[in-house]
Amino acid sequence: MAVSDVSFTLHKGESLALVGHNGSGKSTLLQLVSRILIPTSGRLTTVGRVPPLIEIGVGFHPELTGEENIYLNASLFGLSNKEIRSRFNEIVDFSGLGNFIDTPVKNYSSGMYMRLGFSVAVHVEPQTLLADEVLAVGDEEFKLKCHERIRSLQDDGMALILVTHAVEEGRAFCQRYLKLERGRMIEHGCY
The missing domain is CATH 1.10.8 (Helicase, Ruva Protein; domain 3)
Incomplete structure (x- = not known):
């Protein structure tokens, strides 16, 4: 999925949920931010450690x-x-x-x-954590432990970009959202 005309800034301690249907470009955008994919145009700047939790088993x-x-x-x-x-x-x-x-x-x-x-x-x-629906697997006890750790890191100033289909999860962790459709940003705002 090509991503086009998407623009956002994320500062220390801020959080952004990427939302949209399957195939909307959420995962592609996360791969661009993580430098797994290289943009063919435009500009992308990241600072510090930005570990991607993009797909289970990737990097192992x-x-x-x-x-x-x-x-x-x-x-x-x-x-x-x-x-x-x-x-x-x-x-x-x-x-x-x-x-x-x-x-x-x-x-x-x-x-x-x-x-x-x-x-x-x-x-x-991490200065910024990138998470692509990785908490969709695993037991509830470990998910709760992960949620607590994410909140703790956010309290310490970590930024978060979270791909999710679950509106509640986006709201629980993120201050803002960016909605994608066919690779384009169609809506953004605050929760």
Whole structure:
């Protein structure tokens, strides 16, 4: 889906929900912001660490263990090995995957992938967190834990861009929304 004529600014501590039907361009816009896709025109500026939680399992190497994938992903987000070591236990504890951390992630369920990806992303001190409906999988207890962590990071000044179909979720986490249709911004405002 091509995205065209979309413009927004997101400052420290602000939050934006991207809403729209399937195929409206929400995920494409998030991929542009995360630099997974490169824009062919226009301008895009991001500051600091911007970890994308775009698709379950993206960024994981299936043959590597959970531990190895923590090091791989955290280093891709800009952490040194020393920083990763100092946060490793927190990441594992948050994920609840301690018994599986030495297992290759190809053996993980989608919920386990989500747990690991979310845990790494929120422990790299993100300036902006990009989340594309990743909390749609997993158990309710872990979702609640994730929601609490997002709120805590927002209180500390993290910005959030959240792709969601759930109006309630957008309202719960975001101050503003941007509605897309066929790759174009058709509405934006405050919740």
